[in-house]
Amino acid sequence: MKYETDVVVLGGGGGGMAAAKAADKNGANVILIEREEENGGVLNQCIHNGFGIHYYRKDLTGPEFKETLQEELANTNIKILNSAFVLNVNKDKQLTFVNHKGIHEIKTKALVMATGARERHFNSLAVPGDRVAGIFTAGVAQKYINLQNLKPANSALIVGSGDIGLIMARRLHLEGIEVKGVVEILPYPGGLERNVQQCLRDYNIPLYLSHTVTRVEGNKRLSKVYVSQVDENRQVIPNTEKVFNVDALITSVGLIPLTDPVKFVETGPGFITSNTNQTSEDWIFAAGNCTVVFDLVDYVSREGEKAGKYAALYSQNQYFPEQKVKVKKGKNINILHPMYIDPNERTKLYLRVSKTFKRVEVTVEPLGIKMIEEEARPSEMIEISIKPFKDKNLKEIEVSARELG
Amino acid sequence: MIAVIGAGIVGSLIAREINKYIEDVYIFEAKNRIAAGVTKGNSAIIHGGYDDEPGSVRAEFCYRGNKLYDEISQELSVEVKRVGSHVVALNEDDLKVIDELEKKAIQNGVKEYEILDKAELLEMEPNLNKSALRSLYCPIAAITEPWEAVIQAAKSVEINGGKVLKNKKLVEVKKKDNKFELFFEDGSSYIADLVINAAGLYADEVAKLFGDEIPYIFPRKGEYILLGKDVKYVNSVIFPTPSKITKGCLVMPTVDGGYLAGPTAQNIKSKQDLSTTQEGLLEVKEKSLRLVPTLDFSRNVVKTFAGLRPETKEKDFYIDVGGGNVIHVSGIRSPGLTAAPAIAKYVVEYLIQEKLHINLEKRKNYINHIEKVPHLVEEDYEHWKRVIQEDPDAGEMICYCNKITKKEIKEAIKNGARTLDDVKFATRASFGECQGSFCIPKILKIISEETGLRPEEVLQNEKGSWIINSEVRAI
Numbered sequence: 001m002k003y004e005t006d007v008v009v010l011g012g013g014g015g016g017m018a019a020a021k022a023a024d025k026n027g028a029n030v031i032l033i034e035r036e037e038e039n040g041g042v043l044n045q046c047i048h049n050g051f052g053i054h055y056y057r058k059d060l061t062g063p064e065f066k067e068t069l070q071e072e073l074a075n076t077n078i079k080i081l082n083s084a085f086v087l088n089v090n091k092d093k094q095l096t097f098v099n100h101k102g103i104h105e106i107k108t109k110a111l112v113m114a115t116g117a118r119e120r121h122f123n124s125l126a127v128p129g130d131r132v133a134g135i136f137t138a139g140v141a142q143k144y145i146n147l148q149n150l151k152p153a154n155s156a157l158i159v160g161s162g163d164i165g166l167i168m169a170r171r172l173h174l175e176g177i178e179v180k181g182v183v184e185i186l187p188y189p190g191g192l193e194r195n196v197q198q199c200l201r202d203y204n205i206p207l208y209l210s211h212t213v214t215r216v217e218g219n220k221r222l223s224k225v226y227v228s229q230v231d232e233n234r235q236v237i238p239n240t241e242k243v244f245n246v247d248a249l250i251t252s253v254g255l256i257p258l259t260d261p262v263k264f265v266e267t268g269p270g271f272i273t274s275n276t277n278q279t280s281e282d283w284i285f286a287a288g289n290c291t292v293v294f295d296l297v298d299y300v301s302r303e304g305e306k307a308g309k310y311a312a313l314y315s316q317n318q319y320f321p322e323q324k325v326k327v328k329k330g331k332n333i334n335i336l337h338p339m340y341i342d343p344n345e346r347t348k349l350y351l352r353v354s355k356t357f358k359r360v361e362v363t364v365e366p367l368g369i370k371m372i373e374e375e376a377r378p379s380e381m382i383e384i385s386i387k388p389f390k391d392k393n394l395k396e397i398e399v400s401a402r403e404l405g
Numbered sequence: 406m407i408a409v410i411g412a413g414i415v416g417s418l419i420a421r422e423i424n425k426y427i428e429d430v431y432i433f434e435a436k437n438r439i440a441a442g443v444t445k446g447n448s449a450i451i452h453g454g455y456d457d458e459p460g461s462v463r464a465e466f467c468y469r470g471n472k473l474y475d476e477i478s479q480e481l482s483v484e485v486k487r488v489g490s491h492v493v494a495l496n497e498d499d500l501k502v503i504d505e506l507e508k509k510a511i512q513n514g515v516k517e518y519e520i521l522d523k524a525e526l527l528e529m530e531p532n533l534n535k536s537a538l539r540s541l542y543c544p545i546a547a548i549t550e551p552w553e554a555v556i557q558a559a560k561s562v563e564i565n566g567g568k569v570l571k572n573k574k575l576v577e578v579k580k581k582d583n584k585f586e587l588f589f590e591d592g593s594s595y596i597a598d599l600v601i602n603a604a605g606l607y608a609d610e611v612a613k614l615f616g617d618e619i620p621y622i623f624p625r626k627g628e629y630i631l632l633g634k635d636v637k638y639v640n641s642v643i644f645p646t647p648s649k650i651t652k653g654c655l656v657m658p659t660v661d662g663g664y665l666a667g668p669t670a671q672n673i674k675s676k677q678d679l680s681t682t683q684e685g686l687l688e689v690k691e692k693s694l695r696l697v698p699t700l701d702f703s704r705n706v707v708k709t710f711a712g713l714r715p716e717t718k719e720k721d722f723y724i725d726v727g728g729g730n731v732i733h734v735s736g737i738r739s740p741g742l743t744a745a746p747a748i749a750k751y752v753v754e755y756l757i758q759e760k761l762h763i764n765l766e767k768r769k770n771y772i773n774h775i776e777k778v779p780h781l782v783e784e785d786y787e788h789w790k791r792v793i794q795e796d797p798d799a800g801e802m803i804c805y806c807n808k809i810t811k812k813e814i815k816e817a818i819k820n821g822a823r824t825l826d827d828v829k830f831a832t833r834a835s836f837g838e839c840q841g842s843f844c845i846p847k848i849l850k851i852i853s854e855e856t857g858l859r860p861e862e863v864l865q866n867e868k869g870s871w872i873i874n875s876e877v878r879a880i
Contacts, residue, residue, distance in 0.1 A: 035802060085802035087782070096786070100797035103786045121840040123708035126630060130680045131710055133865035133872055143846045149880060150860050150873045175877055214683075220869035260805075269704075 003106040005029045005079075006315035007308070008095060009114055010086055013041025014297040015288025015304035016114030017069040022308030023112070024076040028315050030308075031106060032078055033097060035085045039073075040066035041116055042139065043297065045146045048167055050194070054298035065297060089262045093283060109315035110283050112307045113262060113271060117255035117289035122159070125253065129215040134222030138164040138252040145175060153248030157225050158182040159213050162379070163191035163295070165252025170199035172250070180244050181206040183213060183227050185234060188356055190252075190379045192295065212236065216249060225249055255293045274324060274340035275347040275386075277307035278314075285311040292337040292350065295381045299350065306348075321345075323392070330365075330400030332357075334378055343394070347386035351399060352378050359404040364397055372404065406431055408587060408597035410575055410611055412439035414551050415737050416603030417558035418477075418749040420567060423601075425773075426753070426765035430567035431595065432559065433587070435574035435607070437867055438827050440555035443605040443741070445830070446627070446679065446712020448655065448668065449551055450642055452740040453490060453543030455510035455518055456652065462722040464513045466744035466751065471545055473746035481557035482777035483549060484660050490546030490642035491526060493696060494539045502646035506541050517545045532638055532699045546642055550660050551742050552830045553777075560820070561775045565768075575604075578614040580729060585615070599730040599763065601752060606676045606715045608735035617727035619735050620717035624676045627668025627714060628685035630693075631707045632700065633838045634662040643696050652739065654692035656700065661807065661833055663707060666693035666700060672716075681709045707838055714738040724748060725756070730763075732756050778816045780833070782808035803851075804844040806837020814848060818855045825849065826866040849873070 007023040009016045012034030020032040038044060043051070046062030053059055056068060073080070081099065088096040095106045119137040136144075136152055142164075144150040156172055158165050161184040173179045182200060187210045189196045200207050208227065214236060215226040229240035257270030265279045266272045270293075271286035273279050279286050287307035288300040313319035321342040327349070329336050334354035341347050353360065357376040363369065364384065371384055384399075407427055409420040412434035424430045436442065454468030478485040494500045503520065510518050519542045526540045527533060559569045577588035581596065588594045604611040609622040632638070642657040651670040659665050669685045686709055690702050717723065717736040722744070724734050732752055737744070757763050781789050781799055793800040798812035809832045817831035825841075828834055828848050835841030835848065849872060852863050860873040 035805065083801060085805070085808075087808075098789070098793070098800050098802065100793065100800040102790045102793050102800065118839045119842050121708075121842060123840045124706045126681075126686055126702070126706050126709045128681045128683045128686060128709075133870040137842045140842055140846060144873065145877055148846060148850065148860075149877045151875050151877045152873055154874055217680075220865070220867055221871055 001102070001104045003031060003104065005031045005106065005108050007031075007110045007112060007311045008033060008106055008108040009112040009308065011041070011114035011116055011290070012036070012039035012080070012082070013114060013116050013288070013300075014043055014065065014069065015116070015300045016112070017073060018301035018304030019112045019114050019287055019308030019311070020078045021069070021072050021076065022305040023312040024078050026309050026312035028312035030078045031108075032080045033084050033086060034080070034082050037083050039070060039080065039082065045139070045142045047146050048171070051297050054296065055301050069301070086261055091264060091281075110285065110311040112304075112311045113259070113279075113284060113286040113290055114288050114304055114307070115258045115260070115290040117257050117293055119252075120254040120256055122249065122251040122253065127213055127216060130218050132216065132218035132220060132222045134218065134247050135216065135249045135251065138168040138250050141168055141248070141250050142171065145171060151175065151177065153177050155180060155246040156248040156250050157227075157244045157246045158250045158252065160184065160252035160254070161189040161191055161196070161207060162252045162254070163195050165250070166191045166195040166199040168250055168252065169205050170203060173203050173205060177248075179205050180246055181208055183208045183211045185210070185212045185230060187232075188377050188379070192380065213249070214241070222247055222249055255289060257290045257293065259290055272339045273337070274321065274342055275338045276310040276319070276321065276342050276345050277303060277338070278310060278321065283314065285314075292335055294350070299381070302348070325394055326396045328396055328398040330398040332401040333399055336399060341386070341397070343389050343391065345388060349384040349386055349399065351382050351384070353382070353401045354378060357401065357403050360401050361404050362399065362401045364399050366394070367397055376401070406595065406597050407599045407601070408433060408595065409601045409603055411603040411605055411608075412555065412559060412569060412571075413442055413444040413603065413605050414440070414555055414742055414745045415605075415734055415748060416601070417555045417562070418745045419601050419603055419734065419752050421558045421561050422749040422753040423757070424562050424565045424567050425771050426767055428566035428768065430562060431597070432562060432567070432569045433573040433575060433589065434569070434571045435604075437572050438824065439559050439569065439571065440552035440830065441866065443713060443715060443737070444551045444555055446629070446710055447551065447714070447739070447742060448657065448665065449548055449659065449742070450490070450657065451485065451547035451549060452743045453515060453518065453546045454513055454740070454743070455515040455541065455543060456492070456506055456647055457509070457513065457740065459509055459512035462724065463740060463744065466722070466747040467740045468513055468515050470740070470744040470747035471547070473750070474547060474549070477554060477746055480773050481554060481561060481775050483554045483557050485547050485549045486660060487545060487547040488641045488658060489542060489544040490644060491521070491530065491540035491542050492644045492646055493526070493533065493537050494646055495534060495536055495695065496538070499646040500539060503539055503541050510541070515543070518543045530639055530641065530643065532697050533643065534696055534698055548642065548657060548660055556831060557775050557777060561772075564772055564775065575611060575614060583730065585729070585731065599732075599757070599761070601732050601734060603734045605737070606713055608715065608733060612727060612733050612735065615727050615729070615731045617731070617733060619727070619733050620719055620723050622715045622717060622736065624673055624678070624713040625716045625738075626671045626673045626678065626685070626711050628681050628689055628709065628711045629665055629667030630686060630689050630702065630709050631659070632664040632666065632705045633707045636699070636701060636705055638664045638697055638700060645692070645696060654689055656693045656697045661836065666690075668712065676713065679711045679713065681711050685711070708840060722748070724751065726760050730761060778813060780808075781810055781813065803847050804832070804834035804837065806839050807833040809834040811851065814851055815855060818852060823852065823856060823858070824864045824866050825852075825872070828852065
């Protein structure tokens, strides 16, 4: 079959659904494509709460957040294609996708990439040892337990203290799996403080900061995990080895933005966008974890809305940015999003600092924006709002962070 | 009945060759899946044949085997990509080794090689170390997926009336008249007129069961690092100049678009030790970076693994008749994959017919060509559409990285796949960058639905490699 539309949204998670909603609201014909049978992405398996506090001003579970968005989509003309896998996007604004009925083409005017992220796998860390069963990414363990009612372990060690790792520590514990600890290579936890409290301390699950897995061992199934302490350069400190007798290792060692199947857009490693979520290809917009990895689905959906809105305006020839100001990473800035600003529009700037600060001042120059934060860690995103600014000669702004004494 | 012990590349190709004459061929595999031993963990290269010691059995079979892969590729529908190889000289000493290699190539009768100068080499391989001086380029060197060749050869045997039996570990042999009674660990026994021992790492132990002493096999471990598809590193197989022990740590493309760096060469004690080591992985990194400095081991690693080579003191293949109607095909270390089709012909055309005086006649009803369910994503869309019309599962994507559909996974299960690794090696599903994070829970479910196995019974590979312990709670 051949389709024609104004805006295609690729990915039906928290970002994609919000993008479709906003594109529809801004007058575009919208097709939303999701490769799974159901929309929602990872929200479906996140049965814990803490979703929607900013976006809906309600404390929801993942599935509830999804349902809420889904209901908003139900009152629109958005065409949703599920179990549809996009094989190809070409520069002539044509997409090809496959589903159980065949292979189909869509001609569009604008595209929103909301393809999310995948988990970095333990195998890619090249940790030596036996190649055994029993090593799962947190997402896979979560899928087994929450969606398939399958228990993949009796006892577990968790590596990586990102939010997913912390939440899975609690989840496994509550399902009767003995969680012997959470190992984190950094000197501070990777996830939100509230999760460290609610998922570990509340259940007396030990957190081993500045520790790393050095070897895994087992006969076909994992039986032992070797862990050592590391110094400030992440080098193993000799004679600090601990051995954990567990049959599962659950990893939460980072997310990697997914940019497939679009190959011809500037990435680094996720899609690089402007404050209106426009990529280097002016008809392609991108939002959510396929740009940078966000802390909260709330941010992802807000970004999705923005991408959907501007994609709709673009498809109706109503959005042409005249000027693009580059945003430069200054001192102590690790992650910055967006990387370009259309100065006629408002900007939500997201950043992660590159080290821990007790008290930090973040500046945006030459706009003269200053913001002071108590305690900043690379694991928590900082948000800065920038109003439209009109300065025709401005080519670049720089964001930096410095410790305040 | 003719029995072949071992369903690796050597055993399966010998069985197929015999099967061209005799219907009644059995392959007995000790593990619960085929191609799971030496065949699984190696560089997957079809070597050019220029570097083996002239006069060795290896040299005799390598070049011939290389040529036979065209036939294997066509008849068994196995992917063989003739990407070529370079042995790269990085310094003045290496230049001498290249000269020696050229002499060996001539002695081994290998005509397909060229000596390239720096400019020619760097034009073909722009990511190489810029201090590269020269290379011995061999355009007939190829890459393949060894397990795919085994899967297809085994399918050929089954289609042509033979049998492939798994979980059959040979534990005892009794001579009966001119025949052998073979006893397996599971309590079963079979009577064979002729036995081919192609038991890989265990061929010396199997020979003992027949009362034969053949060269003692010790395992030599090779560790590898697999890199993803995002960055293009090399177009062909890149070797350093070889040492006396090994062809060295190389960098090569894989058939499905990734890159492989390795192997190391470490003598070890246990034939079951497939662990990777910190020293080994570090060595792979250092040595392969010397060849291709752009390799990104901090970002682009997909996984690491190790394989074992069956080595002997003699450093050569041992292929001969034992006491009675038994043939030992042993010590098949590198270039065993390359040599395998030539070894198969040698065993059937010479050892069986000439040396054992067993008269064989070609079967008239033999089916030579074996189809392979093609990776749909590699087909043209019109064809794929027709397949979907017949079977909607062909339009349901399960493995997102390698783009494998539900139909292909169900097909693998129909052909005998029972474990996650069976499906992985049969289809490439879960082989990609995400290492199965999206698809493995689905594949587990499909195996369970298609076979009636409970999720707890679905293994990663061998016995003991369980995935699921139980249900979370009874529903």
